[in-house]
Amino acid sequence: xxxxxxxxxxxxxxxxxxxxxxxxxxxxxxxxxxxxxxxxxxxxxxxxxxxxxxxxxxxxxxxxxxxxxxxxxxxxxxxxxxxxxxxxxxxxxxxxxxxxxxxxxxxxxxxxxxxxxxxxxxxxxxxxxxxxxxxxxxxxxxxxxxxxxxxxxxxxxxxxxxxxxxxxxxxxxxxxx
Ligand SMILES: [Mg+2]
Numbered sequence: 001x002x003x004x005x006x007x008x009x010x011x012x013x014x015x016x017x018x019x020x021x022x023x024x025x026x027x028x029x030x031x032x033x034x035x036x037x038x039x040x041x042x043x044x045x046x047x048x049x050x051x052x053x054x055x056x057x058x059x060x061x062x063x064x065x066x067x068x069x070x071x072x073x074x075x076x077x078x079x080x081x082x083x084x085x086x087x088x089x090x091x092x093x094x095x096x097x098x099x100x101x102x103x104x105x106x107x108x109x110x111x112x113x114x115x116x117x118x119x120x121x122x123x124x125x126x127x128x129x130x131x132x133x134x135x136x137x138x139x140x141x142x143x144x145x146x147x148x149x150x151x152x153x154x155x156x157x158x159x160x161x162x163x164x165x166x167x168x169x170x171x172x173x174x175x176x177x
Pocket of ligand 1: 011
């Protein structure tokens with residue numbers, strides 16, 4: 001059984017890619033400034049990287065899960081081509097105003113911590129030594145509820161934010177072997 005290790009959690013829209021408003025088409029994927037280099041930096045620093053994304057547009061009927069998977073395949077290919085790597089992606093397809101009443105309530109939609117907790121459980125991640133970067137208060141609330149450190153990113157180059165995140169991860173990494 002491997003030792004739980006620290007990890008980096010990234011929100012998607014507004015952190016990895018520009019949030020054009022429910023982006024879901026491959027042709028609408030555009031990196032946030034320096035996002036590819038920032039992810040490469042975190043990957044080369046040795047930390048597993050996960051994406052946790054609210055995609056309530058599925059519940060609202062704007063697009064389906066297949067579109068999200070196509071978007072993520074493209075996103076991961078772009079990231080890999082630039083030297084980075086995403087280990088896993090968690091998607092919440094629920095929304096309080098979802099068409100299907102059964103899609104309205106969940107434990108995964110941020111600010112709830114369900115996606116982070118699930119990934120941590122499946123990949124043996126030590127959340128107390130992990131960091132989440134997001135662009136909304138709901139990301140910070142999810143990080144806090146999951147017991148990891150949240151860093152709020154409000155645009156501009158993602159690199160200095162990522163350097164801060166890696167510093168936090170490294171600082172809390174001393175007991176990791
Ligand atoms: Mg966002």
